[in-house]
Amino acid sequence: MMALAGVPMGLRFRVLDHAADCCAQDVAEFVRGEFDDDGALMRFAQGLTVATFDFENVPAASIARLSKQLKVAPNATALATAQDRGIEKQSARELGANVGAFMLVDNAEQADQALRDIGLPLILKTRRMGYDGKGQARIRDQSELEPGRQSLGGTALIAEAFVPFKRELSLVAVRARGGNMAFYPLVENVHIDGVLALTLAGTAVEDKLNQQAKSLARGIAEQLDYVGAFALEFFELEGKLLFNEMAPRVHNSGHWSIEGTAASQFENHLRAILDWPLGKTELRQPTAMINCLGAMPERSLALDLADAHWHDYRKQPRVGRKVGHITIQAESCRALADQVWDALAVLGMSAWQPSVHAALERLRTS
Numbered sequence: 001m002m003a004l005a006g007v008p009m010g011l012r013f014r015v016l017d018h019a020a021d022c023c024a025q026d027v028a029e030f031v032r033g034e035f036d037d038d039g040a041l042m043r044f045a046q047g048l049t050v051a052t053f054d055f056e057n058v059p060a061a062s063i064a065r066l067s068k069q070l071k072v073a074p075n076a077t078a079l080a081t082a083q084d085r086g087i088e089k090q091s092a093r094e095l096g097a098n099v100g101a102f103m104l105v106d107n108a109e110q111a112d113q114a115l116r117d118i119g120l121p122l123i124l125k126t127r128r129m130g131y132d133g134k135g136q137a138r139i140r141d142q143s144e145l146e147p148g149r150q151s152l153g154g155t156a157l158i159a160e161a162f163v164p165f166k167r168e169l170s171l172v173a174v175r176a177r178g179g180n181m182a183f184y185p186l187v188e189n190v191h192i193d194g195v196l197a198l199t200l201a202g203t204a205v206e207d208k209l210n211q212q213a214k215s216l217a218r219g220i221a222e223q224l225d226y227v228g229a230f231a232l233e234f235f236e237l238e239g240k241l242l243f244n245e246m247a248p249r250v251h252n253s254g255h256w257s258i259e260g261t262a263a264s265q266f267e268n269h270l271r272a273i274l275d276w277p278l279g280k281t282e283l284r285q286p287t288a289m290i291n292c293l294g295a296m297p298e299r300s301l302a303l304d305l306a307d308a309h310w311h312d313y314r315k316q317p318r319v320g321r322k323v324g325h326i327t328i329q330a331e332s333c334r335a336l337a338d339q340v341w342d343a344l345a346v347l348g349m350s351a352w353q354p355s356v357h358a359a360l361e362r363l364r365t366s
């Protein structure tokens with residue numbers, strides 16, 4: 001998607017990936033190799049103007065190594081900070097963000113302590129490498145604590161209070177080399193089993209929350225001397241935003257911006273790392289993004305929907321894997337809610353989920 005945004009602007013791309021079926025090879029020169037293989041990194045870097053990443057589990061050491069050869073953004077320290085859930089939550093708290101109760105857990109004693117201090121229910125997560133709800137265990141009862149901890153490797157974990165949120169929101173922001181920033185609107189996200197299923201852009205969000213999210217994004221980006229796009233994920237609870245995590249990259253909850261704004265997150269990420277002026281991030285009309293999980297739905301059904309845009313990543317089907325998305329736009333929030341509802345039903349997707357229903361009701365009355 002980044003290459004698809006950059007080619008019309010005159011850019012050409014090379015991509016490094018270890019997977020033979022790397023889907024970007026259709027639109028970019030492909031170097032196959034491991035992210036920590038110096039030879040592969042150097043073959044990749046040869047002749048490039050600037051390098052970036054769209055996957056946050058690239059080793060920070062590889063980004064540091066590449067930075068000796070060429071311009072790289074975001075920087076390795078920013079990546080390393082965002083790779084550790086403990087460090088990112090701590091830094092956000094120091095910058096004044098509300099963060100739910102959490103404790104670092106490296107052994108059984110600390111797990112017991114977390115249970116006493118935080119209470120049930122509790123979520124245990126690996127501090128590093130988790131994504132799409134992977135590397136997490138929900139602890140509803142004391143008897144689940146030790147098996148849960150063991151299932152996650154026993155150490156380098158974080159225990160978090162389960163947040164009974166009203167809804168989940170995220171903010172995609174972009175910071176240019178000179179420090180100028182652009183912000184997409186806060187959008188509402190529905191996750192099912194820890195995986196993003198639906199993003200709604202245009203649904204009402206209190207102005208106060210938008211301001212809070214932007215000011216935290218600015219604080220984090222300045223502290224990390226961040227260049228490029230990044231996302232902040234929040235829980236909304238009792239009129240407040242609780243920070244959950246940061247993604248140091250373009251984000252799935254920003255995919256709606258391809259059709260929903262003048263300059264998508266991909267375009268603005270490229271503009272930022274190239275030191276070009278940033279483009280407009282205002283929402284053009286209410287826009288929804290439906291993730292295709294596991295396999296793509298029937299194409300003819302999706303293309304028959306009004307104002308639907310089909311994005312097929314050409315990834316091998318696998319249970320729960322993000323293999324594509326569908327963007328839907330409408331003149332009004334009410335019309336969008338109806339169209340998304342119909343689309344989910346037609347495509348045999350998650351319309352029946354209570355969390356989807358509640359989000360669409362909020363959109364309808366926005």
Ligand SMILES: Nc1ncnc2c1ncn2[C@@H]1O[C@H](COP(=O)(O)OP(=O)(O)O)[C@@H](O)[C@H]1O
Pocket residue numbers: 100123130131132133134160161162163164165168191193194195233244245
């Ligand atoms: N402390 C929490 N309380 C309630 N729900 C949570 C909590 N942590 C995670 N979740 C749910 O799981 C999803 C994925 O967790 P997250 O921390 O964002 O990890 P990742 O996206 O890296 O897998 C969240 O979007 C949310 O739906």
Ligand SMILES: [Mg+2]
Pocket residue numbers: 233245
């Ligand atoms: Mg997340």
